[in-house]
Amino acid sequence: MELDWGLGQYEPTGEALLPISEVVVGMSEPLAGKRVVDLGTGTGNAALLAAERGAVVTGVDPAARLVEVARKRAAERGLQAEFVVGDAASIPVADGGAELLLSVFAVIFAPDADAAIAEMTRVVGPDGLIRVTSWVPGGSMMAINNTAGKFMAEVFGAPKADPDAPKPLAWHDEDALRAAFGKYGFGVEVERRLMNLTGTSAEVYLEKSAQHPMAVSAAQALASRPDGAQLQAGLERRLLAAVQEINEDPAAFKVSNEYAIVTARRG
Ligand SMILES: C[S@@+](CC[C@H](N)C(=O)[O-])C[C@H]1O[C@@H](n2cnc3c(N)ncnc32)[C@H](O)[C@@H]1O
Structure with missing residues (x-):
């Protein structure tokens, strides 16, 4: 089942990821008068930055609660932006309805990458641009997700492989992306950057992450077991060990994550 990112509190993660939207929106300027879609807008980070720069913005996200948060943030800042509930597999925007699509x-979380690329390329016009960010494997973000994933697989068993499921796409890999976008007549460039996350300690970082939608979803699944409380404590111990291991600052907390900025345009 797909994760509802409206679970728990995505907001602190949204704040931590704001610098990435600043980079992506900054490199897409000038934006005045441009029609921009922010796909998977969450709390509206990229959408609001684009609206501030005069773009005509539509933020799309499947999580209804986050769409409400994004609307509220726009209203608080007096910004014009439309926010709609929708999915990458069926983006609620007309053919050629945007010059720029950011995600x-x-x-990268859409279960059917090919369907999402078909939709993104439909939505941007002939001269349109698509810009997506993706984590690069091997970074600290993935280490935490993998630790949790491994623990859940130990408890509930590894998820069964569905032979009919769409093939996952390595969203950071230039060759894989060229093949995936090339099908729709789009070329791809990939740029790698580094994002640092800092804090006071590994413990505080984990405490703050406890309300992340993925953590809340895992906690709900573990709570369905009779030994749920023990399992939850076991997961937290495992996560703390993983976070301490990747912490680059023994006196506080610092992890660096490599990420990819994927730019796709026709031709
Ligand atoms: C890590 S959050 C990023 C949110 C926002 N872009 C930001 O920078 O803070 C991932 C977002 O992708 C959205 N998402 C997940 N699956 C999606 C799908 N199939 N189509 C569109 N968005 C999706 C989630 O609802 C969530 O808001």
Whole structure:
């Protein structure tokens, strides 16, 4: 089942990821008068930055609660932006309805990457641009997710492989992306950057992450077991060990994550 990112509190993670939207929106300027879609807008980070720069913005996200948060943030800042509930597999925007489509760590979670690329390429016009960010494997973000994933697989068994499921796409890999976008007549460039996350300690970082939608979803699944409380404590111990291992600052907390900025355009 797909994760509802409206679970728990995505907001602190959204704040931590704001610098990435600043990079992506900054490199897409000038934006005045441009029609921009922010796919998987979450709390509206990229959408609001684009609206501030005069773009005509539509933020799309499957998580209804986050769409409400994004609307509220726009209203608080007096910004004009439309926010709609929708999915990458069926983007609620007309053919050629945008010159720019951004997706900051979002479309990478769509279960059918090919359907999402078909939709993104439909939505941007002939001269349109698509810009997606993706984590690069091996970074600290993945180490935490993998630790949790491994623990859940130990408890519930590894998820069964569905032979009919769409093939996952390595959203950071230039060759894989060229093949995936090339099908729709789009070329691809990939740029790698580094994002640092800092804090006071590994413990505080984990405490703050406890309300992340993925953590809440895992906690709900573990709570369904009679030994749920023990299992939850076991997961937290495992996560703390993983976070301490990747912490680059023994006196506080610092992890660096490599990420890819994928730019796709026709031709
Ligand atoms: C890590 S958050 C990123 C949110 C926002 N772009 C940001 O930078 O803070 C991932 C977002 O992708 C959205 N998402 C997940 N699956 C999606 C799908 N199939 N289509 C569109 N968005 C999706 C989630 O609802 C969530 O808001």
